[in-house]
Amino acid sequence: MSIATAQNAPSIRHLVGKHVVVVGGTSGIGYCVAQASLEHGATVVVSSSSQEKVDATVSRLLKTNPLFEGSISGLSLNARDVKSIQAFWDKVGKVDHLVWTANGGRLPNFTEDDLDKDKAVFEVAFWGPVVSVKYAYKKGLFNPGASVTMTSGTVVRRPSKGFTISAAGAGAVETITRGLAVELAPIRVNTVSPGAVKTELWDSHGLTPEVQAVLIKRLVERTLVKHVGQPEEVAEAYLFLMKCTYMTGQTIDCEGGALLGA
Ligand SMILES: NC(=O)c1ccc[n+]([C@@H]2O[C@H](COP(=O)([O-])OP(=O)(O)OC[C@H]3O[C@@H](n4cnc5c(N)ncnc54)[C@H](OP(=O)(O)O)[C@@H]3O)[C@@H](O)[C@H]2O)c1
Structure with missing residues (x-):
């Protein structure tokens, strides 16, 4: 049974029965995109580099809402490995919407880290979706009306010290x-x-709770909405881009006004 049941409510039915793949769906923003897509009646494949995390995520999503039963599955993909990407698409098959939130590891610091290792920052968030999209496209796996939504960050428009490479x-x-x-x-x-979004990413970057508290205070002052971003808030931007068939070639800043703030 679909979650969005009202036949006469087309604006909430755009994703009903659509096949959505979320690479990075085991954590943070991607997890919330997967959950919201399921709530909109889509079938969802969650993916990340760890099959264990993928399986745990499927169970976690099923616990949040038993109606997701039959609409959710998971399959691992290592975005650093072309063969893994190809094997993933061969198993997944046709797709309506690809969302890519995966980003691998600690962000390198331009002045302190080894530039040669820094190159890896491009592997997961840039080459991962690019190689995926090319393979899926050449194999004819995008259904008519398909979309791809990738992820960047406000650091592009408002760089901070240390974040040059990211x-x-x-x-x-x-x-x-x-x-x-x-x-x-x-x-x-x-x-x-x-913009800044409180997710597991912060823990994986080794930020202690004390450092996170200082960071959050500074970030909240910078935003106009006066709170740090939550992954479910940002997930709405991905939902919009999947649903709005008149949007393409665009980047949406979802940052609580941080680009205009102090
Ligand atoms: N959170 C923020 O403050 C913030 C701010 C600006 C931009 N962003 C961007 O938003 C996106 C999502 O961020 P987030 O906070 O949701 O991150 P997150 O919670 O750390 O999630 C990252 C996801 O990427 C997956 N991943 C890592 N390496 C992978 C690989 N080699 N292959 C496939 N999947 C891989 C992780 O799962 P596994 O570890 O199991 O592989 C996880 O599911 C990222 O691109 C991030 O740069 C975030």
Whole structure:
């Protein structure tokens, strides 16, 4: 049974029965995109590099709402490995919407980290979706009306010290968004650029609770909405880009007004 049951309510039925793949769906923003897509009646495949995390996520989603039964599945994909990406798509098959929120590991600090290792920042968030999209496109796996939504970050427009390399990676995602929108039309290609969002990413970057508290205070002062972003808030931007068939080649800043704030 679909969650969105009202036949006469087309604006909440755009995703009913659509097949949505969320790479990065085991955590943070991607998890919330997967959950919201299920609530909109889509069937969802969640993915990340760890099959264990994928299985745990499927169970976690089923616990939040038993109506998701039969609409949710999971399959791992290592975005650093072309063969893994290809095997993933061979198993997943046709798709209506691809959402990519995966981003691998700690953000490198330009002045302190080894630049050679920093190159890896492009592997998951940039090359991962690009290689995926090319493979799925060449195999004819995008259904009519399909969309791709990738992820960058407000650091592109408002760089902070230490984030130079990540900003460049995110900027590359925004640039290729426009290129792919032209290249793959009528498949729609967009990007969400989140501001600071409180997710598991912060823990994985080794930020202690004390450091996070200081950071949050500073970030809240910077935003106009006066709170730090929550992943479910940002997930709405991805939902909009999947649903709005007149959006392509765009990057949406979802950042609580941080680009205009102090
Ligand atoms: N949170 C923020 O403050 C913030 C701000 C600006 C931009 N962003 C961007 O928003 C996106 C989502 O952020 P988030 O906070 O939701 O991150 P997150 O909670 O850390 O989630 C990252 C996801 O990527 C997956 N992943 C990592 N390496 C992978 C690989 N090699 N192959 C496939 N999947 C992989 C992770 O699962 P596994 O570990 O199991 O692979 C996880 O599901 C990222 O692109 C991030 O840069 C976030």
